[in-house]
Amino acid sequence: MPVDSVITLSVSYVGYRRYVKKIRLPAEQPQLKLGDVLLSDDSRLQDVVVTAEMPPLRMKGDTLEINPAAFNAGPNAVMEDVLKKVPGVVIWGDNKITVNGKVVIKLLVDGKPFFGGSFTVATQNLPPEVVKKVQVYTTDKRRPDDKTMNLVLHDDQKNGRFGNVSVAAGSGRHYEGDVTWNMYKPKMQLSAGAVSNNTNKVAGNLSNLLQYNTYRGNITHPAYQSDFLVDGANKYQAGGIFFNKEVADNRSLQIEYFGNSHQKAVERKSTEVTFVGDSSLSANETGKYKMNSWQHEIKGEYTWIRHKGTDLKSDFAVLVARETFVDSVTGYMRGAGGMLLNRSSRYAGITRHRRSAELRTVFYNRPPGTRKASFEIDHTIKAGNGDRDRTLVNNYEIYNTGRDSTQIQYNRLFEEDDQVLYNKANIAYDINYLFNKLRGRLSNNKRIYTNIRLLNGISHRYSTVSAQVNDYDPATALYKTTNNYLTNTNRESLFEERPGLSFSLGKDVVFSGRYSKKANLSGKLEWQYQSLSNKSDKVFRNLHNRYTAVLPSVVFAYGYTRLQAFSRDWSFRYTTHARTPELNELAPLTDSTNLLFLTIGNPGLKLQYQHHFSFHYQYTNLKNNHIIGAELNSAAFTNRIMQNTFYNPDGRQVLSFINTDNYRNAFAVINYRLPVKLNKIVLNLEARGEMYMETGDLFVNYEKSTFQNRRANIQAIAKVVLGNTELSVNQRALWLHNRLRFSELQTSSGFNYFTSAMIQKRIDRLTLASYTQLDLYRATQVPFISRFIWNAAISYRMLKNEQIELKVSCNDILKQNQSVANTAYQNKVNQIEVNRLTRFVLLGVTYYPRKFGHIKQK
Template structure:
């Protein structure tokens, strides 16, 4: 390994001595101003019709490196502007095209006063770009309110999704904003500062740096801001107080000065707000999207205090810096009721639990990103991060088990714990491009260290109604210390073989070491101390997972087709070493051949098809490997399995996108399937049984241990269709999905397959009338068929869920604003003992005040009908469980909020009319 790295270093040094990069540079600007246009598409086409593309940075600059001499066409496109093209003759020196001025594109319809309807967007390869002007929102809307009006962008289970996948990153003018927290980024930008929105699958940092596509993608949204919004201060502050001592104080303020951008956020409240939003309705009750599908709000009653900082800047010409820090402190009180029906229970065993808990937690998180351009051919990326967490919790659980003959047992369980942990992570990546276009070498090193410690106390009692000898009471103290170290490194070399293709070779090596020391002590009444060591529940354990792999690949890229083929040979060694209570060592070596492929076909400039195939392996966790008894739930005893093997997964995905710029119709389809060998699942044994330490458990108890089983399948499809309905000035969104999962599990030494089929359909209408009225109407229905192969009776529970919602924001008269949000949840097929159906109704009446109507006084009510609940279902290969948790219900609140808008002495166009264009919402307006 050392010799290989030395050889690669010498090659890099030698080649750099004579590497010569010829570049084409320029700046894209608006013809009516001097500021650059970020996110503009720049295409470079050679005489052989091979096209290379990129987008401009925040200042409108672009640069093509390693361009060989010849004749080229440079074409520039930007939404809302006329395209521009230039012929360039490249010789042996850098070509600077200077300022490329784009003229705005408008369409005039004879004598009608309305300037042509704003184009919805366009499809650029695999990037969907939407024009923010085409989607009308109220003056107080956030970026989240805006993007969820766009085709294919929805909120599912409290998360932003685009084209059927969770959004992992949000960029602002091509730069990271709030790190990896996509929700925070969307909630801290007002919609009025946005020019356009791009939705695409972002390549990994390594692929972007080296130019070598590794196939790793993350669904990403890039927000391009308006020119006049890139210098100034904007944000929102708010404070409110209500009935039952409910309160909220929050702020989000952005300081933008071109490249230098600072955002400060803060929030304290007891109304279940987890973060502050510039678009948040006063009182906080209008944002019900952060919960699960069965309820509109987070579980339990939460008191939250948070502060956040986000910073990004360009230090000189070579260094880009960004970072963010966040702290949150949260106290959660929750009452939880669950009903669990077991598979393969001859007498239909049912477990019921009532749990009351209190948890207080705090978290510090710091992220930083340094991008250093050493020169035209060498780049360095460093991304350190630090996390520190502390939590204290207490809970009491009353559990009962029944079957057809009556009660089996009852358990009472009291727990308290105090835990702390931290982790340090750093990633260093270096990339070098040689003089020959396409010849590159890159290397990376990722290191992680984590540590945690905790103390917990548990008192429990079990009453066995069938056999009193199996009843017991126990009082225990547990100390747990863990630490983990991991590192991973790779070296990649690429070599062009033709103008359109190249090959690559990659070497990877990584190691992960986890140490765990767990000691459990029983309470001794004679001494009044926890001094009796419980050996079966104690363990000292080390797990080491070493992987090495060699990968070869072939890449082909033309104007229509991009093809990538890769094959990886991997050798992995898993070594488990137990020191206490009994010493043993178990080592295994796995060899795998992991192929991957990706095909992208650009059918036309507005249609795109992509097919991905991936294979991967995954090692079991320390908890799954550690051979120690866990009796935190006395009727569900768990124990790890050091004999577990690594999982092997194969995935195939197909994506199709189509956009019609003439009709503004958008269609997206997604199909994904995966199968896993050696899938890590649970094996459960029904009582009565005897543990290895001689303890006996009666009927109704269960012993659970992880095992490897084959037969896991998961297939999912999704489609979205969107188009404007001009005759009623709304946007229509249709979506649907079909999913199937097959989850294996073992019950009493028999294999069960939980087969679940999910059918889902939804329709939504979002207004596009004016900036004084904004509404969304949607309904989503989901039907689930559950079939367990070991039973044909009670637990084959098919269930149906329907969620119908209406959200209205109406500025109806002289700054008076009415807001309402209705959400009706209908659930069928869940446990009868739970509250399955409810209507959540939030509303407020507000008055805008001050100059430009930047202030607002609001009276709001949360859960007017006092019906809010939280219900969810969990399906596994062992059981089907329904859970209901406590939620925040009705309260009233009076709130004052103020929008900060200071853009170099002028407001954005959206605010110049005091909160929207003149005229009633039903009258004539100008797009």
């Protein structure tokens, strides 16, 4: 029996009065003698009516079961309203769900993912009446803190359909439109969605579109609001279809299509100050940029569970995309004393097509029981091709003495084709049976588990790039003069093999109802071999390099949990990574049309090697569900590949690559989460602090310098719910400091303070919402920036089931969106000004079709 907890003892027998007593077992005396329990005779009992009621919460083995019918969430509620009322369950501002401090990583409906697995699609659409019970359990015994939540539907509620149709239009020719439709049956799920707007609201995939358009509404959905920080004027259209079918008891097929189109127009001004030794360069540019792109992607997945412990899974993806860019820029550069160094005007027109297909097959055999060996094969093959036409027209006026100048012009047409074939296979073989003797010595509450796995990964990437480059002939007004330097065919082959050995040793101690302890030590040792072979029409690009590296890693984790009290978890991790130099770092083919920026290679580059250390700690109070976490990461490099920049007297940059050992970084995080429920007030408090530091060498004009960058970010989010009023406040302060040492010390810094507040008030069917955002920024050598954005909206729900919503919204009411951004990094300080979204008003209407329960088939 659990200690320090109230226990209800109930004794009953037919014909006698029930005996009920509340008892508590104190920790210092966990035994209680009840003596004789006497039941009094009740001869007055005539008819006996037995009524079974499922309690609000109960433990069934290792599974927590929640009865939604025990929590009154009001009319037209959804499952999210019920879960918010369950003790120990917290739904945070980012829609994460924790149960007694443990994170829910997977949400299922009747044991299956619901329309892609998004939490909000299920919790913000399904009404409580269709859910019989909610189960919370652990699926992976190796990660007991990761929980799965399963919504079990009533037998007569396993069919349903829901969605939304939303349109809005307003000032400045702004518009929005969203349509979603979802239908599910016991063995089938079908959904479709589409969106079109010019208000900077983007759904990156169909899953996002479904979770943004739920019955709960998106009037205050933080991820689906107009983004006033996106550059330029944007038009966005997208749509997709999702289909999932159980073709047999042990086979399922899933297919998803998603396509999008994006038009973008940007007007841009920028000033960049570059520190070069004791002097500086100042570059000023003004330009216009237009983009038009579309993309279509089809993905599928087939799963076949042959028998228990043997699975076959295969998935594929096909992608077709087209992009066009038009970019025109004019600018000039000044040096020491304001002396004019150069002027330039550049034009680029690019059209690009991309096509790719990928097939992945995973087969694993894991027989029941830990004493048998198992193996896994993971194979991926990917093929792609594309073509790109580029027209580049660049004019330069370079000043030698500040007065004399040289005129240079380039006008070229690039026609490029590329093909890629990628083949990869990973094989793993478990040899657990070597440790059967250990398992034979275990008691009922102790478990020692071991696992040794033989690994091997093989991959091969082969690519061909062909380029036909012609220069413009003014006499004929045609691109007919072949550029023999840039016209070439390049064939690259990269082979990699990574054999290795991994092990895992763990111990679990469980005292039922009291405490549990777990410890795990795992590691991996891999040997990485890479062979880079390149054949080109250019002799200097014919390479054949081999790289080898040993990649060790080790992880130690420990956890301690005391029932209804607290849990502590901490882990230490050490990993290594290696990066092979790329062809464009070893031997790039430099295009001279950008005369102000040239690149040369370094064939002697070595393999980059990284050591990474991390420490993680989390404390969870199981009584009030507050969570404290800390994380520390640090990395050190050997032969880090970095840039070496040379600035000519006329302001041109020549970039090359070198290896250096003097680079380190560190990243620390502290976070805190606290949910509080006091009568009718619900408070969710989240606080997070981050600190990032990096230091290393910087090479400019063959002079070695050192740089230090520090960044601190403090953020606090508070969400208060009082009845039908909801308030969210977000506070963030960001501090940047850059320190650079050439012959003398130079520093630059920046400070950004950001605060936002979102308040939502529900009055019966009326919802009022207000969103404010204040952004302050100050940095070295750039003007102070102040921006205050205020958005407000009002909506009203109509009809019996609130299926129609009328909405009026006004965005950037004060018209203070300033399109200025400042950055400082290493030896550069930038100020950029672009056109962005400003004040507009929208009037819209949304219809939510919904039907749950048995749907008659025609």
